[in-house]
Amino acid sequence: MTSFLGHFHPLFVHLPIGILVVGLLFKAISLKSENPIYEAILPAVLLASFVSSVFSAGSGYLLSLSGGYEKDLLGYHQWAGIALTVLTGVLYFLVTKNKIKSLQNVFWIVSAGLLGITGHLGGSLTHGENFLSFSEEKYQKPVIVNLPEAKVYTEIIEPIFAEKCWSCHSAKKQKGGLRMDGKAFITKGGEDGAAFLAHQAAKSRIILRAQLNEKDEEHMPPAGKPQLTEKEIKLIAWWINEGADFNKKVKELKATAEIKSILANLSTPSISQAEPDVPKENIDAADEKVIALIKNEGVAIVPVAINSNYLLVNFNGRKVKETVWENLKKIGDNVVWLKAKNLTVGNGNLEVIQSMKNLCQLDLSGSDIKNEDLSKLAELKNLRVLNLNYTNVSLQGLEALKNLKSLRSIYLFSSKISKTDWPKLKAMFPKTQLDSGNYQVPTFEKDTLILKKEDLVSE
Ligand code: HEC
Incomplete structure (x- = not known):
């Protein structure tokens, strides 16, 4: 009331x-x-x-x-x-x-x-305090395309400061005498002195204040304001401990496994945050008998969610018999995620994939797919995530996919994309995240979980 x-x-x-x-x-x-x-x-x-x-x-x-x-x-x-x-x-x-x-x-x-x-x-x-000022420049958050080449400060740390600190520590306002919107300002510190000590995150005010209890007067950002996440604090601490350099790239700093995994998620937010990769409208259930036949050949095939008739199919990196492909063709509309790692292309199996019109995620990493085969995937209008890590595809082949509007991410670690091709590829897929990897290949958390259960049942 x-x-x-x-x-x-x-x-x-x-x-x-x-x-x-x-x-x-x-x-x-x-x-x-x-x-x-x-x-x-x-x-x-x-x-x-x-x-x-x-x-x-x-x-x-x-x-x-x-x-x-x-x-x-x-x-x-x-x-x-x-x-x-x-x-x-x-x-x-x-x-x-x-x-x-x-x-x-x-x-x-x-x-x-x-x-x-x-x-x-x-x-x-x-x-907001500057509601009368007209000349406000909007900060543009950089998009990380190629993680190892990304500048740690400008592409990872500064966006955090911009989002969570600049409202009180920038050109408009300098609470505590501190400005955080530029190298010189941050280095200068605030009324109480340095905001950070290079190599000593544990003694740096930025970190110390963030780690205080939120009820504490000195806690930053102040209570009631958008707070730093655990991961953001870890990233800032990592940057400080690695020397608080303003120019170095991700690949130039040492990173623990934990930092690497946080970083990997930065460049592939789509996997975890975006809408789930399942079409909105449900569909009639696939024939149980056909599913059983496929399972009998050692293929994992499970619903992508409870009460969903959409299916995740995983070959677990193994070669499967031709009958599996024949059966998959019968229930092709139900398949939304297909994990065909190490696939040997041939005997019309790409054509079966081509017919899976609801396919959202396709993993062909380590397969022998060639540039000229890629045009077969151009009909997959719902494809959002395409994993082509460890394949021989190159810029020429990928051109065939440039009209796939829903493509969010393409994984291309250890493919045949040369350094000079990356900018061209970016121009070709302006809205798609292109991942050259070098860190872990993201696994889709959800399906590993389901598969584990499945493994237990079958053993
Ligand atoms: C809503 C406003 C607000 C936001 C947002 C904010 N601060 Fe502050 N900050 C203050 C105020 C007010 C002070 C001065 C009072 C004090 O010392 O607690 C201050 C002081 C500080 C100081 C001490 C400066 C000195 O030398 O005295 C540091 C360090 C600091 N903030 C870091 C941060 C960081 C890092 C963020 C973002 C993660 C942040 N602040 C976000 C309001 C804010």
Whole structure:
């Protein structure tokens, strides 16, 4: 209930503002005009202003309880608002009793000033402190295309600072005297000195403050603001411990297995975060008998989710019999993920894959697929993830896939893409994440889980 009433604050505040502005206007006119009407109407206007101010102060207080506002700013806004309310009340009293005329005029002027201040602070609270500035440059978060070549500071660390720290530590504001939007500023530190000590994350203020309990006054970012994740803190600490260099690339820094896995996820967020790779509308179940026949040949074949008729098929890196392909063809529409690692292309098996019109994820890593075969995949309109790690495909072959609109990621580690081809490939697939790997090949967490269960059952 309180928060419900609090939400009316933005509505209420405009009343006293409007009424007081009218009062100020009449007051100004009354100084020049002979007409007594302007003077006479002032008590009524002041009373209306006072009453509506009380309402907006009350609703404002309730709104502030919901949190999420910056403490300092909120405090100033609140006290300015209360002062303004009291002032209009006193002014109403003086005007109706016709007392201390000279003081009345001072109060009118002060109320105008307070109105401006309260309003501006309120605007800053809701719209951010620079809501009146027009020249705001938007920070563009870089997209990591080739992880080992990515600049650690500009492509990994700075985006974190930009998102979680710059609102208070950049050109606009330097809380604690600290700016974090540039090498020179971060290196300079804040009022208390250095923000980080190269090679010593554990002694660096950035890390120390992030690790404090969120309730602690010194915790960064302050409570109620978007917080750093565990992984982000680890990445920043890694960067500091590796020397806090502003130019080095990922491949130039030593990384533990844990950091490598965090990094790998940075460049392939699509696997875990994007919509699941299953078509929205369900489909009729595939023939159980056919599924059983396929299973009998040692192929894992399971629903991608509970209550889903879509299937994940995994050859587990083994060569499968031709009958498996014949049976797969019968239930092709149900297959959405196909893991055909180490596939030997031939006997029409690519044609079977080609007919799987709902296929979303295809793993052909380590297969002997050739450039000229890739055109067969160009019909897979739902394909989102294509793993071609350890294959002989190159730029020429991949061109055939450039019209696949839903392709999100192509894995190309240890393929025949040369260094000079990468920029061309990027131009060819502007919206697709191209992964040259060098770190672990992402496994799709979900299916390893299902497969483990499956393994238990069959053993
Ligand atoms: C909502 C505003 C806000 C955000 C966002 C914010 N800070 Fe702060 N920060 C402050 C304020 C206010 C101070 C000064 C008060 C204090 O020392 O606690 C401060 C002080 C600091 C200091 C100490 C500076 C000195 O030398 O006194 C460091 C270090 C710091 N912040 C790091 C960060 C980091 C890192 C982030 C992002 C992960 C961050 N802050 C995000 C408000 C913020």
